[in-house]
Structures are given as structure tokens and as C-alpha cells.
């Protein structure tokens with residue numbers, strides 16, 4: 001029950017907002033997309049002979065978004081990416097080797113959340129990005145020419161404005177786009193009642209230890225078994241202990257032989273844009289995670305020492321606003337395997353819609369709306385606001401439809417999109433070009449290739 005719908009209004013006393021800073025590029029949100037955007041922007045400014053003047057704003061006390069605050073631990077669609085994404089994978093695996101840990105499982109890209117926090121901070125520091133943590137973007141100032149000139153932030157220093165030449169919305173939720181007055185879509189109409197909107201469920205991730213990797217192989221090992229069998233085994237084990245997981249395909253991911261992450265719950269019917277919903281889902285899901293682990297532990301055997309290291313401090317919200325861009329990525333692009341001259345990122349991950357309600361067997365993954373999709377490109381234009389000048393989007397809040405979003409939202413793509421947006425912002429400022437007029441393929445991509453040390457194609 002939502003208790004936060006306003007029924008009356010308080011007129012606050014207007015007062016001047018101090019302008020704390022004028023940056024060139026202001027990145028809002030420090031998740032995978034935001035960190036990559038800030039790195040892309042700062043490095044590109046340096047490459048273009050300028051001193052980086054990039055501000056990164058993040059509401060939580062660490063960078064990484066779902067990667068760290070959400071305890072994700074598993075990167076998808078990273079294998080074909082250059083730039084920041086491949087650099088991150090190299091650094092993650094080098095650190096692992098340096099710590100004397102075994103190589104990562106071959107079936108995915110796991111990472112250590114704590115190491116990721118440190119790595120992202122240090123990469124930003126080295127690149128000269130100015131990081132402001134514990135800072136929420138709460139407003140935007142758009143002038144009469146429809147140009148975004150400042151964001152309003154709140155933190156321990158109070159309420160302040162930060163100016164910029166280009167702003168990049170990497171909040172995942174499209175907070176900045178909404179504050180700037182952009183048209184946004186959310187979820188999809190409920191097929192049974194199109195007047196209602198439905199969206200993918202939230203999940204509370206957690207880190208687990210006390211598991212013997214070799215003894216628990218039937219519940220996680222995707223080299224020995226197919227992708228589905230370990231999930232079915234885990235679900236059966238939880239049910240045997242008296243807990244029926246709300247996600248019908250509960251999953252354990254191995255990070256180290258004695259450290260796992262678990263995704264086993266679905267919180268249905270909540271909105272990622274409603275504070276009370278997010279709070280209620282957090283409380284409900286944390287209890288379910290503890291109940292599921294208690295159900296496993298009480299069975300003894302390979303579960304006798306299982307312990308929760310941490311539940312996420314930010315519940316995983318799969319989808320929020322999709323602001324309107326100059327181009328909107330669509331399901332058709334996925335079916336056709338779209339190619340563009342201004343491609344920023346090639347996505348290889350398919351449609352992945354988690355059940356929007358608990359109707360099918362336990363609430364798993366929905367059937368796909370089309371038979372086959374192909375790797376497809378995301379053009380720069382999908383990152384450019386169609387309505388507000390000076391505003392780019394990156395990560396899961398670019399312009400796309402419901403099904404395309406379910407694919408491009410994974411973090412390998414978020415990083416590539418972020419880096420592309422940051423680099424584009426730097427080039428646009430240097431050339432004094434409007435974002436919507438920037439020729440990404442002709443101007444930005446060759447600069448990125450120089451930065452990556454690749455031969456120009």
C-alpha cells in the first residue's frame with residue numbers, strides 16, 4: 001500500500017541555491033555506466049589536450065551501483081567490449097591472481113564486490129575525475145532555450161547547484177531526465193488491463209559463505225550441468241527446508257570457492273519510482289533471503305555451515321524510466337541485428353524479461369515475444385535527449401522499448417554506453433558542437449580507437 005502519494009502541498013519559501021561548482025561534464029549516478037562515462041570523459045579531455053573537468057555524483061557511499069551497492073558479482077555481455085570494460089576485466093582477474101585465488105569459473109565473469117569498490121575509486125582518482133559520494137541529484141535547471149545548465153544536489157553540505165556544459169544521466173532510473181522534464185516511458189501495459197503498467201520484479205541479492213564448493217556442485221556448477229539443472233536442484237533443496245523461493249529459478253554464482261552470490265527472490269508489483277514500494281520490497285525480500293538460507297542450513301550436510309555475509313543495501317531494481325532519445329532502440333533492431341554508422345555498443349545478450357507477476361511456475365523468466373534475435377548495435381542517437389539540450393543518457397536509462405531494455409541493461413553494455421557517452425561529451429565540448437549534431441562514428445569513435453590503442457577500421 002503506497003502511503004506516499006501527495007494529497008496536499010506545502011509551499012516552501014524560495015531561497016537562493018549556492019552554485020558550488022562549474023564543471024565541463026557532470027555525470028549523475030556512479031554505477032557501471034556512470035563510472036565508465038566519467039572515465040571516458042576525463043580520458044578523452046586529456047587526449048584532446050585539456051585538463052579533465054569532470055564531476056561524478058553518486059548517492060551511495062561507494063561507486064559501482066548494482067555492481068557493489070547491489071552485490072551483483074556477475075558481469076554479462078562483456079566479452080566483445082573494448083575500452084573500459086576489457087580494462088576492468090583484466091584488472092579484476094590480475095588482482096585475483098595476485099591474491100593467489102583460482103582463475104574464475106569459465107561460465108561467466110564473476111568479480112569480488114569489495115575489490116570492485118576499490119578498483120573503481122582508484123581508476124577515477126587516477127583519471128582525474130572529481131568524485132562526490134553521498135550526494136543525491138534532486139533537481140535540474142533548464143533554461144528558456146531548453147538547455148540543461150545545472151543540477152541541484154543535496155548532501156551533508158546542504159542543497160547546492162552544480163553547473164556543466166554536458167550532463168550525463170547514469171542514474172539507471174532516469175532521475176535527471178525526469179527532473180529536466182523529459183518524456184519517459186516505464187514498464188509496459190498489463191495485457192489483462194492495459195490501463196495498468198507492469199514492470200519486471202526487484203531482487204535482493206546476497207553474498208554467502210560457509211559453502212563447500214565441491215560438495216554443492218549440483219546447486220551451482222554450470223560446467224558439469226546445463227544452465228537449468230542447478231537452479232532446479234537449489235529450488236528443491238529450499239522447498240525441502242520449508243522455503244518456496246519467489247523466483248522460480250534461484251541461482252548461486254561462484255565468486256571464489258568459498259564465496260557465492262545468490263539471486264533467489266522476485267518482488268512483484270512494486271514500482272522502482274515509488275519510495276514506499278522500494279522500502280516495502282526491501283524489507284520483504286531481506287526477510288525472504290534470511291528464511292531461504294535458514295531453510296537450507298537446517299538440512300545440514302553440505303548446507304550446515306552456510307552463512308549470509310551481507311544482503312544488498314540497495315535492492316536490485318531491474319527497470320525504471322526510459323527517457324525519449326533522438327532514436328529509440330527497439331525489439332525490431334534486435335530481430336534484424338541492426339547496424340548503425342554511429343554505433344556506440346554492440347549488444348549480444350538476448351531478451352531477458354523476468355516474470356512481471358507470479359503466474360507461471362514459481363515466477364521465472366517470461367517466454368520471448370519473438371523466435372530469434374541477433375547481436376545488434378545501439379546508436380549514439382539513443383543516448384541523446386530528444387527534448388533537452390546538453391543531456392545524454394547512458395546505461396539502463398537510454399532510449400529503448402520494453403524488450404530491448406531487457407537486453408541492453410546488463411552491465412557489459414552499460415559500461416560501453418557510459419564510456420561512449422563520456423567521450424562524446426568531451427569531443428562535443430572541444431568542438432563546440434551540439435550533442436544532437438555530433439557525428440559519433442566519424443569523430444568520436446576514431447578518437448576512442450586511438451585511446452584503446454586499436455588500429456582504426
Ligand SMILES: Cc1cc2nc3c(=O)[nH]c(=O)nc-3n(C[C@H](O)[C@H](O)[C@H](O)COP(=O)(O)OP(=O)(O)OC[C@H]3O[C@@H](n4cnc5c(N)ncnc54)[C@H](O)[C@@H]3O)c2cc1C
Nearest residue numbers: 029031032033059065066076137172316317395396409411
Ligand atoms: C536483480 C538484478 C540482477 C541483475 N543481474 C545481472 C547480471 O547477472 N549481470 C549483469 O551484467 N547485469 C545484471 N543486471 C542488470 C544490471 O545490473 C543493471 O542494469 C546495471 O547495473 C545498469 O547499470 P547502470 O550504471 O545504468 O545503473 P545502476 O547500476 O543502477 O547505477 C546507477 C547509479 O546511480 C546512482 N543514483 C541513482 N539515482 C541517483 C540520484 N538521484 N543521484 C545520485 N545518484 C543516483 C545509484 O546509486 C547507482 O550507483 C541485474 C540487475 C538486477 C536489478
